[in-house]
Amino acid sequence: MPRPKKNVALRRKCAKIATKASVVAAKRKRHAAAGSADAPPPPPPPPVASCSREPTSAQKRKSLVTEQKEQPQASEMKTRSIFCEETLKEIVESMLCPSCCQNNATAKFTHHQIDTYIRVECSCGHVVADTKKGVQVKEKCYPMTTLLVYCMMILGVGYVGVDKLISFFSLHHFTRPTYVRYARFITKTATYLAKSVLEKSRHAVSDHFASKQDVEQVDGKFLVSTTFDGSWHKRGHKSNFGVGAVIDVDTRLILDYEVCSKVCFKCHTKVKQMERGEITATEYVVWLDKHDDCDANYDGSSGGMEAAAAVALWRRSRQYDMIYKTFVSDGDSSAFRSVCRMYQGAGPYGDQCPVVKAECINHVAKRLGTGLRALKKTKSDAEKPATWGGRHKLTDVVIDHLQFYFQVSLSRKVGTTASEMREEIMSTFFHCTSTDDNPQHDRCAKGERSWCFYNRSIALGQQPHSHTKMKVYFRLEEAQKRKIKAIYDRLTTDEMMNRCLQGITQNRNEHLHSRIWKICPKHRNASKMLVDFAAATAVCNYNVGYSESNLAGLLGIEPTLSMEKYLQNMDKTMDSPFRRKMRNKNLRRDLEYAAGGF
Structure with missing residues (x-):
């Protein structure tokens, strides 16, 4: 019986590598022998031609709004670590006071949620260190707790994630109302930043059209082609929250957005209390008169949120001295019809400038x-089941x-x-x-x-x-x-x-929706506050990038080296020209529209 051949391909590969190695060794010997003689030096390598890539759409979009800033040095940034209080007490007890040169110092810890400050004081009365001095506290929100809540909101896990993390890390615990207070402060800051970014974006769009020639204008206002699309927090027609955004076709910048909410949990809680008899109807009416920050800004079906958001956005465009001339939608004409019926059928800009509908190809x-x-x-009935x-x-x-x-x-x-x-x-x-x-x-x-x-x-x-x-x-x-x-x-x-004929798509709107629902996942319960935060954060990241839209400074948090590196890496990923190609590689592999392939 003949002996079976095993690993034939592996043996051939090893033999090929050994042959190549022997050839390389022989070449080295010849070069060494030739180098001993007075041989002329080898010619310099040819210059490498510089290849400048065309900037991606994300880079072009961000360059219209952002300005070049000096990056802080790594040595100027702080790093953070977690220490055990008992270990710090032992270190403090072994310290010498610079005033009396005795090791009689004691450490006193002060807790504000997870923020912990240490005050080292000697028995002689000299204060060796006090970490609470110089700490920037905004609206009674301390920086480390603010950073923790901010990160959990970005991850979309809420107070449940905070409770797990501080429990396993043995940090100082805080309650859900405290978390809501911090989340409200962060949402207000994110909304403020989003308004500032949108204002700069609208100025950039105006400057872009002003630099072009033969641009249509009506009463000194530029006619802007825009794409609009709405999205819902829950799939189906039972969502309580929806988001709609308007994006300029030329610059691909977000011009404005609207968040619609059908519910207000504060009102819902008061109604339940009145039904249980905890408060009277008179007390409920008095509270309702003072309830100015109601989250419910829409009354109707979930499917009508898209049309309501479109009407609000086209109405606000008059304040920004812009005319959203082209309305690119996904085929659902209810939003377009609602915009055309504004102001008793005259449209948002009157009969002299009607809104034109375009289709996403x-x-x-x-x-x-x-x-x-x-x-x-x-x-x-005449067709058989297997006909098609x-x-x-x-x-x-x-x-x-x-x-x-x-x-x-x-x-x-x-x-x-x-x-x-x-x-x-x-x-x-x-x-x-x-x-x-x-x-x-x-x-x-x-x-x-x-x-x-x-x-x-x-x-x-x-x-x-x-x-x-x-x-x-x-x-x-x-x-x-x-x-x-x-x-x-x-x-x-x-x-x-x-x-x-214009070949416009709603890819930018879909991209924005994916960013929003990554921060506020569809499979989790949410509130109007969280949807506002997700929409504001996604808009800022989309228009100016991650580094420029970092909320750390506005929240009173000092930037660190690891934070800056993460934001820069996210910007590089966002600007990568191969990101979309690699994402669609498998989708287009079998659908090539090439010569001979069709």
Whole structure:
């Protein structure tokens, strides 16, 4: 019986490495022998050409608002450590007083939540150290406790996370009302910073349009193309909180945002107390008259929050001397209709400047996939259950490809005409439904570099391969093809194509929503205060970056070296040109819209 071969590939690899090592050793010996003679020095290496990358969209956006500042030196920053009180007492007892040169010093600790201050005093009356001097306290909020609450709010864990952390670290405990007081102070500071950042952003947008030529103006106000989208804290139509934001298309800066809330927990608590008989109706009315900071600013269904936020944002645009001319939405026209019905149907800017609706090309392509999936579910009585599914049928993979081809066709014909955009889209439909017996490539691109394999082969004088080798190949009945074409016709009308000619997407709004709900997770309960904090923090991070929107200074917290390094790393990640490419690598791997791949 022959001996089995084991690890053949590994042995070949080791032999190849050994051969390469022997070749390198022989070269070194020859170079050493040649170096002993009077040989001329080797020529200098050629200069490396400097490659300056084009700044990313995040860098361009932040450069419009932020200014270059000197970074503090690492030696000027402090570092923090956690010590045991008993250990500090032992160290203090062994200290010598600089006044009497005796080791009679004692340590006295003062606690303010987790902030602990030590006062070292000798029996002679000399105060050796007092760490409470010079501490900046704002609104009775001490810095370390403020920093802890701020971090927990960013992580979205709330008081439960604070309670766990201080329990396991054996820090000084504080109650939930104290946490709410700190959180309210942090939210107020974050909202103040967000207002300042938005004001600078609006000035940057005005300067951007003022530097351009042939910019449309009405009564000295610039016409700004904006994207708007709303998002909810809970999925479905039962959310108590919603957020809507307006983003400029040219500079990609957030111009304004609105938070809608259906509930106020203070009012809810008082109503429950009145129902239980703890307070009377008269006491409730007296309290309600003094209740000026009610969180409920919206009364209606959860689905109507988006329209209410749009109306509030377009109404405030008049105060900022801006005209939001273009309204880019995701297809839901309720918000657009609500804006157009403002001021008794005259619109936010009157009849002389109506708001124009545009479509997000990503959502238009998504509607194709939604329509095709709905078509598979609505089967007639004459159709068999397996009519739409199976090989060379309308499967989910085929629908994903068709949706992607629809989206790329829209992007290819941006800035052209509605008829050209429609022809490009319909060419993908007829290309995918072509067969060897019935090729339909008259609308596909012509030439040797065409994405259509059939027209490219004809241009090169070659015989086209079979249509069954295409990624998307239909073998459906004519009646089924007509139903699919009806969906294409509905999405490629002149009105729809004219709304897509600008090629605008709502990716920036979706990006902002992901930032907001990372801070305020959807699977956790929240309050209006936490949603306000999440929206303000996300807006600041989006417009100016993490370092510029750091709340430490406003909260009375001294920056540390580790804090600055973390914020700088977050900014580098935000500015990385490869971040989006790596994120979409796996999504686009099987959906390449390249020559020969379609």
